[in-house]
Amino acid sequence: MVATSQPLAVQAGLDMLKTGGNAVDAALATAITLTVVEPTGCGLGSDAFAIIWDGSKHYGINGSGRSPAAWNYEKFAHLKEMPRTGWDTVTVPGAVSVWVALSERFGKLPFETLFKSAIDYAESGFPVSPIIAAQWKIAVENYRGFPEFIKTFTIGGRAPEAGETFKCPRQAESLIEIAQTKGESFYRGELAKKIAACSADEGGLMSLEDLANHKPLWVDPISVRYRGYDMYELPPNGQGLAALIALGVLDNFDLKIYPVDSADSIHLQIEAMKIGFEIVKKHLADPDFMRVDYSQFLKPDFLKKLYERINLDRVLITDGNIPDDKDTVYLAAADGKGMMVSFIQSNYMGFGSGVVIPETGITMQNRGLGFSLEKGHPNQVDGGKRPYHTIIPAFVMKGKEPVLSFGVMGGHMQPQGHVQMMTRIFDHGMNPQAASDAPRWYWQKDDIVAVENGFSEDVLVELGRRGHKIITNIPRSEFGGAQLILRRENDYIAGSDHRKDGMAAGF
Numbered sequence: 001m002v003a004t005s006q007p008l009a010v011q012a013g014l015d016m017l018k019t020g021g022n023a024v025d026a027a028l029a030t031a032i033t034l035t036v037v038e039p040t041g042c043g044l045g046s047d048a049f050a051i052i053w054d055g056s057k058h059y060g061i062n063g064s065g066r067s068p069a070a071w072n073y074e075k076f077a078h079l080k081e082m083p084r085t086g087w088d089t090v091t092v093p094g095a096v097s098v099w100v101a102l103s104e105r106f107g108k109l110p111f112e113t114l115f116k117s118a119i120d121y122a123e124s125g126f127p128v129s130p131i132i133a134a135q136w137k138i139a140v141e142n143y144r145g146f147p148e149f150i151k152t153f154t155i156g157g158r159a160p161e162a163g164e165t166f167k168c169p170r171q172a173e174s175l176i177e178i179a180q181t182k183g184e185s186f187y188r189g190e191l192a193k194k195i196a197a198c199s200a201d202e203g204g205l206m207s208l209e210d211l212a213n214h215k216p217l218w219v220d221p222i223s224v225r226y227r228g229y230d231m232y233e234l235p236p237n238g239q240g241l242a243a244l245i246a247l248g249v250l251d252n253f254d255l256k257i258y259p260v261d262s263a264d265s266i267h268l269q270i271e272a273m274k275i276g277f278e279i280v281k282k283h284l285a286d287p288d289f290m291r292v293d294y295s296q297f298l299k300p301d302f303l304k305k306l307y308e309r310i311n312l313d314r315v316l317i318t319d320g321n322i323p324d325d326k327d328t329v330y331l332a333a334a335d336g337k338g339m340m341v342s343f344i345q346s347n348y349m350g351f352g353s354g355v356v357i358p359e360t361g362i363t364m365q366n367r368g369l370g371f372s373l374e375k376g377h378p379n380q381v382d383g384g385k386r387p388y389h390t391i392i393p394a395f396v397m398k399g400k401e402p403v404l405s406f407g408v409m410g411g412h413m414q415p416q417g418h419v420q421m422m423t424r425i426f427d428h429g430m431n432p433q434a435a436s437d438a439p440r441w442y443w444q445k446d447d448i449v450a451v452e453n454g455f456s457e458d459v460l461v462e463l464g465r466r467g468h469k470i471i472t473n474i475p476r477s478e479f480g481g482a483q484l485i486l487r488r489e490n491d492y493i494a495g496s497d498h499r500k501d502g503m504a505a506g507f
Helices: 007-018 023-037 095-106 111-124 130-142 147-153 169-181 184-188 190-201 208-212 240-250 263-283 294-298 300-307 414-426 432-437 457-465
Strands: 002-004 047-053 058-062 217-219 222-226 229-233 327-334 340-348 394-398 401-409 441-445 448-451 469-471 481-487 492-496 503-505
Touching (some): 002 023, 007 023, 007 503, 023 047, 023 111, 047 095, 047 401, 190 208, 229 240, 240 263, 263 457, 394 414, 414 441, 414 481, 457 469, 481 503
Parallel strands (some): 448 469
Antiparallel strands (some): 002 327, 229 394, 327 340, 394 401, 401 481
């Protein structure tokens, strides 16, 4: 089974399974195809993270790249916020390195085979799906000042319409180069030279050495117990810690006694989520620079103290915030032998930095935006560091048995979406599609909570009485996109978010 946000990418993954590949082969073919058919969320210059269950053990991989070694705090100290576009927001892209590492360690099929669908769609074209077309139109206006972007990712200066065919032959050439060299060209070969040359020509500081020194990190996923299940996320520099803290706090309450979507249930989830964000805002960074051991935040005694801060009848004042990323792709894959993959990759915001490497179709992410300008903060911008990262894959186990591979796209929604999927499935017994379809909320800042259409007016009034400032009429796109695969005894059941163009499919 494969679930993701674009149907052609789902089919690319299923093709790998039908030709003898495993869940990792399926996940990689899906991810690679998404760089072509959903470029509004990811590209060849993205970062990626994954959790893999190989049938007996968990593995995690962190594909975030470091900032250029030539960066330093003084370069950015005069700014009020980190740049959103241009080379001063680009860190070394890690997605290609993750594709290579996962294929080498777990894949059954030849690496080049995984690229077939992506290359075909880049060369011959694909019909742009409706939600992606709408995102593309917004992106074109945002990146008008980047000539190479306009040249490569528009049709005569405009975004492709829904249903219109789009081709990107230069992207196909880069995909072929990456496939044939097993990623070497991207970090140490011809593509790397083009990236470094573009950086130099446009005033950036990313060098050939920065690219050549990049390696993905194999990491052990971290977890917290919730309702007898173990919820896994990747350790920092990703924000999965926020979701784990929130669930660890909520495990001290019995949410089952409160009706789903009741004011009590929603209030408790919001308050727990605020606490999680408060902690990551203060401490989260490249683990090489964190000053505290993040594992202390997941200890039962510590979570119990956090739980005691919550009052059922009024809001808690916290010092937290959320990232504003909304553009990411997530996929889940599972095979007939029980291997399951939770995989996410992202440009960060739209097409990322706006930087497109000439004649390659490579869009460069803008992950440098995740750094802090607060001097002395562990996430302070500097050279050779990984920034705070929004994209987080999730996984659930019951004892030694895998249960759920899932994620919720949208940086501000990801940990909050993880909490909402967990409570709906494991407190209220919803199936993955029902959990995904249900209305969502997300905490913005201070006491402000955005809610999707579908909640009772009485519930919203009661939340307001407790101190939440409820805002409505928020675009559906603000509430992320879930993809889920739940393992049962003899089969899988999946869900794909109606807020995206995708689907879940299997055989």
